[in-house]
Amino acid sequence: MSAVRPVLPLWAASLTAVVGGFALDLSFPDVGWWPLAFVGVGFSLVSLIGRRAGGALLVGLLFGASFWFTHVDWTSRYLGVVPWFALAGLETAIMGALAIPIALAYRWMPRVLPGAVGRLLVLPALAGGLWTMRELILGSWPYTGFPWGRIGMSQSESPLAHLSSWVGVTGLTFLIVFFVAAAIQWIREARWRAVVTAVPAAALAMILLVVPAFPTTDAGSLTVGSVQGNGPSGYFDRRERGAILNAQLAASAPLFGEDLDVLLWPEGGIDSDPLSNAATAATLDALSERVDAPLIVNAATERGDDIFNTSMLWEPGDGATQLHDKTHPVPFGEYVPDRDFYAMLAPDLIGLIGREYTPGTNAPFFDLNGVGVGLAICFDVIYDDVVWDGVRDGAEVYMFQTNNADFRGTDENLQQLAFARMRAIETGRAVVNISTVGTSQVIAPDGSTIDSLPADTAGAMLTEVPLREGLTPAAIIGSGVQAVIGWGSLLALMVLGGFAFVRREKN
Template identity: 55%
Template sequence: MRLAMPTALAGGLILDLAYPAVGWWPAAFVAVTLGLLTLIGRSVPGALGVGLAFAVGFFPLHLIWVDEFLGPLPWIALAALQATLFAIGAVPIALAYRWLPRRAGVVLPPLLVAGLWTLRELVSGAWPYTGFPWARIGLSQVDGPFAQIASWTGTGGLSFLVVVLSASAIQAGRAREPRRGLIPLAVAVVLALLPAFPTTPAGELRIGWVQANGPSAYFDERASGDILAAQLAATETLLGQDMDLLVWPEGSVDSDPLNQPATAAVLDDVVRRAEAPVLANAATQRGDDTYNTSLLWTREGAPQMHDKINPVPFGEYVPDRWFYEAIAPELIGLIQREYTPGANPPLVTVGNVALGLAICFDVIYDDVIRAGALGGAQAYVFQTNNADFRGTDENLQQLATARMRAIETGRSVANISTTGTSQLIAPDGTVLDEAAAGTTAARIGDIPLRTGLTPAVLMGPWPTAIGAGGAVLALLLLGIARRGLSLRLEERNLS
C-alpha cells in the first residue's frame, strides 16, 4: 500500500495529460495501466483507498475550470463526487483480480476489467442529476490512432478498448510469458489500421458563423441588449454574402424574441439582410417555464425550435434547491433562473438539409447526439457559451468532445462559441476552420454533408451496456464459484 497509493496518485495526474490542453493521448494508456496495477491484490478497503488516490490526482486538476464560475466550493463538490464514484468503481475491479485464477490467460481478465471500468463510466455519466459524462477515457483519444474506432463502437467502446489494451499488457506480464503480449499488440495494430465507418457524401452546406466575444459570462458587467449588440456588430461583415445559414452561439440573444417584439424585429432584419435563416439562441419563456432555446429564425419568425435537454445542475437550475440552500444559501441564491428540460427533438431543417443540434454541455450526452443522427441529420451545429471559463481548458476539452462526435457519427460539426473557441469540423474530426478564444470572428465556410448511419449510431449505448452488464454477471459468477470452493475446502478440513 505504501507503494500503491503514490503510484495511483501519479496515475491520476498523468491521466489529465491525455486531455486538452496538453492532449498527449498515450498518457491515458500509462495512467490506466498504473491504476490497474495498484488494484491487483487489494482488499475492498485497499481498493477504495487506491481508487480514491487515483481520482484525487485526476478530477480536481481536470475540472479546475469549474472554480472559474462559482468559486472553489462547486469545484470541490463536483471533484469529490466524481472521485467517490471512481473509488467505489475500483472495488469490483479489485475483486475481479482477486477472484480470477492467476492462469486465467490474457483474454478473459482484460475483458472483465474493461467491462467493469466502463460500467463505472456509465454510472457517473447518468447519476446523479443526469450525470456528468465529461471525462470518459475515450474522449482523450481524439488525436490518437484509435479515434476512428468510435465510429464503430462509440466513445464508450473506445474507453473499453483503451482499458483492454492496458489490462492485456499487465496480464501478459503477470503470466511471465512475453510472447502472449504479442496478442494485444497485434490487435492494437489491426485496430489502428481499421478505417472509420464510411458515410455517404451528400453535398455541402455554406455556413456563416459569428464569435462575437461579447460580455456573455454570468458575472460580466453589461446592460440589457449588450450581448445582442456585440453579435450584430460582429455579424455586419457577413451580411449580403452568399450563405445557406447564419449561426450564432448559445446566449447570443439576451432577450426573449418570442415575447419581445423589438428583439424579434432585430432578428427579422438580420434574416432580411443576410438573405438566409439565422440559428440563434436565447432564454425563452413559455407559460411558467423557461428554456434554453435554439431558434431557427426565418422570415416567418421561429417555425423550428429546440430546447436544451439537459440543463446544467447548479448552473442552469438547482436540483433539490431547498436542501442546497440550507447548506450554502448565498451561493445557491446566485442562480436565479431555473431552466426546464426540453422535450422537442435536437433537429432543424434548413431547406432540404437536416441539422442535428446540441446546446453547450448537451454535447457530452450520447442520446442527444444519437437522436439527431437518427432523425436524419446530415451535419451538426453545436452552440455554446464558454465565457464563464475564459482562460481555462474547458473550451478545449469541449472541442475534443465535438471532434469525437464528428468521428462517431461520420458528420461535419459547426461548433460555435460566444468567446471561443469556435470551429468547423470535418467528418473525420479534423478542424477545417477555427477562431481562437478571446477573439472576435465572423467567417463563412462550406461543410460536407453526409448520409448513412455508423454502427456507433445504430447500436447506441447497447455495446457498452452489454459489455458492462456481462462483466457484472461474470464477476457474480466468479464470486459464487469462489464461495462454493471455500465451502468445499471447509468441509474437507472438518472431515
C-alpha cells in the first residue's frame, strides 16, 4: 500500500467532503447528533489523503462550504444573503486553504517516518494538530475571528464533554481528530490480526471515554433571580422608547418580595444609558431597593467619544459600582472595521450599522459581596480568553448575558446555549445564561440543566445556583495547550517538509 496514493478519486473525494461538511453541521444544535462530528472529520480526512495542493484546496473548499453555509445560515434572517455569503464564504476560503497543510502531512510523513509509529501515531497526531491549528486561525483572524464551528463545542451533550475540563475545547478538538485519524490509519493498515496496530486508536478511545471531569470544590450557593423580558429587542423591532426596559421590569415582578442575592438581566435589557440618563438610573435604584439586592444589567453606554456594550453591577443609591465592557464586539454587527472600504462595496448594508462599539479592556469579572462572578456578553462566550480571564480572576459562577432577538427561530439560539454549557463543564462552574427572548437556562458545573425558561416567553427564574472554587487544568494551561498544538503542529509540518525534500533529492 502506497501511503501517498489517494484513497479516493477526486470526484469521489469531492462528494465525500460535501457529505462530511453536512455531517459536521448536524453534530451541532439544533439537531445535535454529536457522534456525527466523528463522521464529518473522518470524511474530510479521507478526502484529503494523498491529495496534492490543488486537490486538497478543492475538497477543503467543498467541505468548508457544505459546513459553513448550513451552520451559519441564521445570519441571513434579517439582513439577507450578503452577510451570510460574506461570513460563510470567508470561513470556507480559510478552511479550504488550510486543508492543504493536512494533505501535505499525509504526503510527507510516509517518506520521513515510514514505520508503524509514523503511520499509526505520529501522522494522526499531526493531522489532529493541523486541524486544530486551522480552528485557532479561524477563531482569531481576520479581525477578532469567528470561533463558532469548533468541533469541541459540538460535544456539549456527549460523554466526551468532560475532557474539556482537562484540556479545554481546543484540546478536545485535537483529541477527537487525533482519534479519527488514528482509526483511519488502522483501517488502512488492514492488519486485523496484528493487535499492536490498533493500540493508538484504542488508547485514544479509552482516554475519550474513561477520563472523568476534573473536580472543583463546593463553595456554597448564590440565590439568583434572572429575568427574560421578551421585549422588542431585535435590531428591526418596532418599539417605543423604554419598551425593552418596561418589558424587563414587568417580567421581574414575580421576584418582588423573594429572598435573592442578585437580580440578573440580559444583554440589551435596558434601552437607554443609565450612566447618563437620570430617569433610567432612578428606575434601576428603585428596582434594586424593591428586590433588596444588587443588579447585574447591561446597556449601551457612552463614555467620552466611545460607545461600549456594558454590563454593570448596580447598587441602590450608588449606581454602577463595577463595569465590564464587551471584549470582542462583533465585526459588521456591532462595529464596521475599515468602514470606508466596505461602504464602497455595500453602502446600504453598512449604513444600517450605526453604532461603533469600542472593545472593552476591563476584566470580565465582578466582586458581588465577596462572590466572584465571571462574565461574557453574548458572542464573547465563544472566546476562550474572556472565559478563562474570569475564572482566573476568581469567578465562582458565570453569568452570561445575551440578546438573541435578531435570530429568533434559528439554530443560533441553541448553538450559543450549547457553547455556554461547554463553558460550564470546561471551568467546573455553574452558568446562568440569560437572554432577552430565550432560551435562558441555569446550567450546573457538570453541564446538566438546573432551571430554564422557554424561548419567546416573558418570565423569571429564582434559582439556588451552586458556587465552585479551584481551577480546572483547562483554565490553567489552556492557552499553553493552544500554543503547543497550533505552533507546534505548524513547526512539525515545516520540519517534516524539510526532511521530505531532502529524501526526495537523495532519491
